[in-house]
Amino acid sequence: MSFDIRHAAAKASAAKTAIANLDQGARLQLLLDVASELRKATDSVLTANQIDIQTAHASGLPAPMIDRLTLDFKGVESIALAVEDIAKQPEVLGSVSNIRPMPSGIQVGKMRIPLGVVAMIYESRPNVTIDAAVLCLKAGNAVILRGGKEAQASNQALADVLHAALQKNGLSKDVCTVIPDPDREIMNDMLTLSDDIDLIIPRGGEGLIRHVSENSKIPVIQHFKGVCHLYIDAQADLQKALPILENGKTQRTGVCNALETLLIHKDIAAEALPHIATLFAKHDVKVHACERSLAFFENAVAAQDEDWHAEYLALEIAVRVVNDFERAVEHIQQYGSGHTEVIVTENLANAQRFMREVNSSVIMLNASSRFSDGGELGLGAEIGISTSKLHAYGPMGAEQLTTEKFVVYGDGHIRA
Amino acid sequence: MSFDIRHAAAKASAAKTAIANLDQGARLQLLLDVASELRKATDSVLTANQIDIQTAHASGLPAPMIDRLTLDFKGVESIALAVEDIAKQPEVLGSVSNIRPMPSGIQVGKMRIPLGVVAMIYESRPNVTIDAAVLCLKAGNAVILRGGKEAQASNQALADVLHAALQKNGLSKDVCTVIPDPDREIMNDMLTLSDDIDLIIPRGGEGLIRHVSENSKIPVIQHFKGVCHLYIDAQADLQKALPILENGKTQRTGVCNALETLLIHKDIAAEALPHIATLFAKHDVKVHACERSLAFFENAVAAQDEDWHAEYLALEIAVRVVNDFERAVEHIQQYGSGHTEVIVTENLANAQRFMREVNSSVIMLNASSRFSDGGELGLGAEIGISTSKLHAYGPMGAEQLTTEKFVVYGDGHIRA
Numbered sequence: 001m002s003f004d005i006r007h008a009a010a011k012a013s014a015a016k017t018a019i020a021n022l023d024q025g026a027r028l029q030l031l032l033d034v035a036s037e038l039r040k041a042t043d044s045v046l047t048a049n050q051i052d053i054q055t056a057h058a059s060g061l062p063a064p065m066i067d068r069l070t071l072d073f074k075g076v077e078s079i080a081l082a083v084e085d086i087a088k089q090p091e092v093l094g095s096v097s098n099i100r101p102m103p104s105g106i107q108v109g110k111m112r113i114p115l116g117v118v119a120m121i122y123e124s125r126p127n128v129t130i131d132a133a134v135l136c137l138k139a140g141n142a143v144i145l146r147g148g149k150e151a152q153a154s155n156q157a158l159a160d161v162l163h164a165a166l167q168k169n170g171l172s173k174d175v176c177t178v179i180p181d182p183d184r185e186i187m188n189d190m191l192t193l194s195d196d197i198d199l200i201i202p203r204g205g206e207g208l209i210r211h212v213s214e215n216s217k218i219p220v221i222q223h224f225k226g227v228c229h230l231y232i233d234a235q236a237d238l239q240k241a242l243p244i245l246e247n248g249k250t251q252r253t254g255v256c257n258a259l260e261t262l263l264i265h266k267d268i269a270a271e272a273l274p275h276i277a278t279l280f281a282k283h284d285v286k287v288h289a290c291e292r293s294l295a296f297f298e299n300a301v302a303a304q305d306e307d308w309h310a311e312y313l314a315l316e317i318a319v320r321v322v323n324d325f326e327r328a329v330e331h332i333q334q335y336g337s338g339h340t341e342v343i344v345t346e347n348l349a350n351a352q353r354f355m356r357e358v359n360s361s362v363i364m365l366n367a368s369s370r371f372s373d374g375g376e377l378g379l380g381a382e383i384g385i386s387t388s389k390l391h392a393y394g395p396m397g398a399e400q401l402t403t404e405k406f407v408v409y410g411d412g413h414i415r416a
Numbered sequence: 417m418s419f420d421i422r423h424a425a426a427k428a429s430a431a432k433t434a435i436a437n438l439d440q441g442a443r444l445q446l447l448l449d450v451a452s453e454l455r456k457a458t459d460s461v462l463t464a465n466q467i468d469i470q471t472a473h474a475s476g477l478p479a480p481m482i483d484r485l486t487l488d489f490k491g492v493e494s495i496a497l498a499v500e501d502i503a504k505q506p507e508v509l510g511s512v513s514n515i516r517p518m519p520s521g522i523q524v525g526k527m528r529i530p531l532g533v534v535a536m537i538y539e540s541r542p543n544v545t546i547d548a549a550v551l552c553l554k555a556g557n558a559v560i561l562r563g564g565k566e567a568q569a570s571n572q573a574l575a576d577v578l579h580a581a582l583q584k585n586g587l588s589k590d591v592c593t594v595i596p597d598p599d600r601e602i603m604n605d606m607l608t609l610s611d612d613i614d615l616i617i618p619r620g621g622e623g624l625i626r627h628v629s630e631n632s633k634i635p636v637i638q639h640f641k642g643v644c645h646l647y648i649d650a651q652a653d654l655q656k657a658l659p660i661l662e663n664g665k666t667q668r669t670g671v672c673n674a675l676e677t678l679l680i681h682k683d684i685a686a687e688a689l690p691h692i693a694t695l696f697a698k699h700d701v702k703v704h705a706c707e708r709s710l711a712f713f714e715n716a717v718a719a720q721d722e723d724w725h726a727e728y729l730a731l732e733i734a735v736r737v738v739n740d741f742e743r744a745v746e747h748i749q750q751y752g753s754g755h756t757e758v759i760v761t762e763n764l765a766n767a768q769r770f771m772r773e774v775n776s777s778v779i780m781l782n783a784s785s786r787f788s789d790g791g792e793l794g795l796g797a798e799i800g801i802s803t804s805k806l807h808a809y810g811p812m813g814a815e816q817l818t819t820e821k822f823v824v825y826g827d828g829h830i831r832a
Binding site for chain 1: 433667780
């Protein structure tokens with residue numbers, strides 16, 4: 001019998017008021033109980049995870065996917081610690097900002113409130129089940145989780161953890177629904193339930209995100225690819241530029257905040273490119289070089305137009321020499337994915353223009369793109385990185401899972 | 417030959433950088449020039465408006481729609497004054513908030529930036545053409561305007577005004593596109609252009625808004641109906657409650673912030689209802705009353721379930737006696753439209769609970785629902801009232817047509 005997503009969404013919506021109205025102490029206790037229930041359930045979570053791993057081996061899942069799927073004792077403990085971190089972050093709900101008197105005599109402010117019901121669609125990492133649920137609970141939302149079929153058994157064991165914590169705190173398990181059936185039709189049905197679900201956050205491959213965005217009747221926060229650029233300006237300090245390039249390209253390659261394209265001002269190219277070639281050779285980085293930089297690299301290949309769009313997620317980079325600052329900005333505007341862009345320069349005017357004019361979600365001066373992450377930017381844990389400008393742009397933490405309503409205080413005031 | 421919306425949207429997107437990067441003085445000048453070009457063009461705007469009015473009469477358009485369509489000298493002047501008001505409001509772009517040092521040593525803040533290209537879909541009021549364009553320009557966005565076919569000639573004359581001001585300031589007229597062809601297919605095509613358009617704001621009847629929401633591949637900010645509630649609590653001061661009721665229901669009836677449902681605590685019902693009946697009789701308000709209040713009114717009809725959902729937009733109201741505070745909140749949660757809700761009470765605990773727990777876009781204590789308006793809430797002009805929680809909730813001014821990006825300042829920092 002197939003899972004009834006319509007019924008589940010209606011129940012989640014009915015449960016949202018209880019989680020929204022928890023006071024701060026009760027919310028802290030609930031989240032701490034998620035951590036302790038998770039620790040208690042370590043054995044059953046790992047047993048379930050073994051089932052997923054065996055199924056994955058049997059069905060010939062590629063090794064990196066099995067790696068993402070795998071949990072061990074340390075992994076479970078690190079999820080529990082992350083939950084405790086989120087629990088102890090400052091409360092995001094109920095704060096009233098900017099109360100101002102109006103000419104009519106009323107006082108007007110804005111109060112932060114939950115969105116309602118948030119649905120997450122994601123792939124094989126089982127830790128997302130707990131992270132996403134806990135961030136939603138922190139923000140006072142009910143949550144519907146639809147993980148990948150590879151992690152089905154693990155996700156059900158983690159659902160039991162969430163439900164145990166909810167029950168212990170007198171809350172309905174409808175506050176956290178983990179869809180047990182990875183059937184695509186169920187997901188597609190879910191995308192139509194705009195009366196009960198307020199937001200959909202898909203995380204995963206570009207195909208999944210496009211499918212969700214194009215079929216959803218519910219607002220979607222998208223995270224497409226991260227084609228992050230480093231622009232080395234004419235007046236860059238190479239003592240800063242080279243470590244930032246190395247860190248951005250080689251520290252971790254499979255992540256969306258890794259560098260994919262290097263732009264370099266023509267006036268510094270001759271000085272910088274030999275050092276850059278040495279750096280790339282040391283790390284065995286494959287280079288797709290423009291005509292003007294090709295000769296500096298051993299074994300580089302000529303860049304094609306598709307390289308400017310490429311998210312390699314590997315030890316691979318596109319390199320282009322540009323005539324001036326404007327050309328660098330134009331390149332980013334034309335080919336960028338709205339994720340993260342870095343300028344390295346000592347020229348104040350260019351630094352200011354870059355920060356102001358380049359409208360990707362994270363803009364950096366003389367710092368590594370690898371800082372583009374909820375934790376590093378001070379949000380605590382992150383639920384995703386939005387590359388669409390509506391509602392949230394860039395890394396999203398608990399606060400980005402809330403909205404603000406107007407609050408008006410009068411004493412019998414009427415409108416003239 | 418049909419209008420090429422795909423081409424127009426691509427041109428709007430190409431023009432967005434120029435309008436985003438205007439400095440504050442240049443933006444002020446552009447907006448002041450819209451006002452002066454409008455005054456200069458008064459004759460041609462009124463001539464065009466006469467054409468629309470004649471067409472409307474000939475096609476038998478209802479009188480209230482012709483009324484909304486009609487411009488006169490005073491109307492044009494009041495649009496020009498509104499433009500000058502918006503022009504002189506504080507700049508919304510470029511401010512950087514909350515710069516904080518992180519443990520890694522980087523400094524992180526958020527900078528307010530435009531959304532990009534905003535498309536407005538609206539009906540017969542031609543003043544929206546200028547208001548919406550100017551709010552979008554204030555927020556640094558390019559704008560695509562799709563007005564109703566009734567106002568076609570007026571809108572083209574107003575497009576000429578916008579283009580004259582843009583040209584005078586060295587900007588492309590692609591910054592403001594007024595679609596000359598009200599064909600529905602063009603609008604439907606527009607809803608698919610998610611690469612070039614960042615936000616759609618439909619204003620008009622519920623049918624239009626639903627059609628846009630269900631067919632758009634672009635984020636939509638919805639303003640559905642305003643079923644605004646007044647709850648008179650057991651400890652209400654009737655000296656405040658009665659004027660707030662009268663103002664909310666009778667000052668203007670065809671607006672979304674008018675009251676549609678009155679909830680009244682059983683302990684104050686017997687005292688209050690005779691006064692309320694007098695008040696309604698004075699204004700000839702038709703009453704749909706619950707069983708417990710029916711006898712208090714002359715000529716009231718028994719309320720049906722559909723009355724709790726009704727947006728009458730007329731001298732008509734639904735009245736229900738509730739057993740307690742919780743019942744009032746439940747009624748609002750079940751039947752409310754997320755617009756505006758008012759509590760009248762002297763009970764501090766209930767006031768606080770109402771402000772905290774009722775999550776419509778505007779929540780008021782002892783004040784008239786008629787204050788639920790961008791101008792009264794301090795936003796300056798408003799482009800609409802959002803009843804969907806994503807991105808903006810409640811009245812939307814220029815700031816709600818922007819987003820924030822992260823800005824990161826380092827000095828060679830890399831991630832450990």
